[in-house]
Amino acid sequence: MADQAEENKQSEEEVHYDLKVVDEKFYGDAKVYWEKISPTVDGMLGGFAKISPTDINGSRAFLRPFMKISGGKVNNKKALDCGAGIGRITKRLLLPMFDSVDMVELNQHFLNEARGFIGSESKRVDNLFCSGLQEFIPEIGRYDVIWCQWVLGHLKDKHLIEFFKRCKLGLSPNGMIIVKENTASDAERDFDSSDSSFTRPRREFVDLMTQSGLTIVKEEKQKGFPKGVYDVFMFALR
Numbered sequence: 001m002a003d004q005a006e007e008n009k010q011s012e013e014e015v016h017y018d019l020k021v022v023d024e025k026f027y028g029d030a031k032v033y034w035e036k037i038s039p040t041v042d043g044m045l046g047g048f049a050k051i052s053p054t055d056i057n058g059s060r061a062f063l064r065p066f067m068k069i070s071g072g073k074v075n076n077k078k079a080l081d082c083g084a085g086i087g088r089i090t091k092r093l094l095l096p097m098f099d100s101v102d103m104v105e106l107n108q109h110f111l112n113e114a115r116g117f118i119g120s121e122s123k124r125v126d127n128l129f130c131s132g133l134q135e136f137i138p139e140i141g142r143y144d145v146i147w148c149q150w151v152l153g154h155l156k157d158k159h160l161i162e163f164f165k166r167c168k169l170g171l172s173p174n175g176m177i178i179v180k181e182n183t184a185s186d187a188e189r190d191f192d193s194s195d196s197s198f199t200r201p202r203r204e205f206v207d208l209m210t211q212s213g214l215t216i217v218k219e220e221k222q223k224g225f226p227k228g229v230y231d232v233f234m235f236a237l238r
C-alpha cells in the first residue's frame with residue numbers, strides 16, 4: 001500500500017506538471033461548450049434523451065454478470081461515475097446496483113442540479129467532485145466499478161492513458177473499469193470542434209487500454225440505438 005501511495009503521489013506531480021504544458025484550448029473549449037448545455041437528460045445526450053432507457057438497459061445487462069450478487073466477483077459497495085453530468089447513469093444504473101456512488105464532473109452547474117435530478121436516493125451519493133478527468137485522482141482502492149461513458153473523447157491520448165492508470169489504482173480488489181463510448185467506423189478518429197472532442201476508432205481505444213496496462217475482459221456493441229449514430233462499444237477492464 002505504501003508503494004501504491006508513492007506511485008499515486010508521483011502521478012499527482014506528473015498530472016500537474018503535464019497540465020501546465022497541455023493544449024489549454026482543447027480542454028477550455030469543451031468546458032465552454034458544456035457550460036451552455038441545459039442540465040437535462042436531453043442536454044446530456046445531445047437531444048437523444050429517448051435512447052436513455054435502451055442505453056441503461058444495455059449497460060445493466062453488460063455489468064450484471066460481473067457482480068457478486070449474480071455469481072461474479074465484483075462487490076457492490078462503491079462506484080464512481082466519470083463525466084457524470086447531472087447523474088443520469090448514477091441515478092438509473094449505479095445507485096440501484098451499488099450501496100453508494102461518487103460522481104466526478106467538469107462542470108459545476110451540472111453537479112448543482114444532480115441531487116435534485118436524482119431525488120431521494122441522492123443521499124447515497126457521497127461525493128460530487130468538480131474536476132476534469134485529466135486532473136482527477138481517484139482514491140486508492142476505493143471503487144468496485146469506475147464507469148466512464150461518453151466523456152473519454154474529451155481527453156487527449158496521453159492524459160487518457162494516465163487517467164486509466166490512476167483508475168486502475170483506484171479499484172478495490174476484483175474491481176473493474178467500464179468504458180462505454182462512441183466509436184468511429186473509419187480508421188481515422190473524428191474531431192468535433194464544437195464540443196472539442198475526439199471520436200476514436202475502436203482499435204485506438206483498444207491500443208490506449210493496452211498501453212495503460214489494462215486487460216479487456218469483455219467487449220460488446222450496444223444494440224438498439226437509432227440508425228445513423230456512431231457505434232457504441234462497452235469494454236470491461238481490469
Ligand SMILES: C[S@@+](CC[C@H](N)C(=O)[O-])C[C@H]1O[C@@H](n2cnc3c(N)ncnc32)[C@H](O)[C@@H]1O
Binds near residue numbers: 088110150151154
Ligand atoms: C455527453 S455528456 C455525458 C454525461 C453522462 N456520462 C451521461 O452519459 O449521461 C459529457 C459530460 O462530460 C463532461 N465533461 C466534458 N469534458 C470533461 C472532462 N475533461 N472531465 C470530466 N468531465 C467532462 C461534460 O461536462 C458532460 O457532463
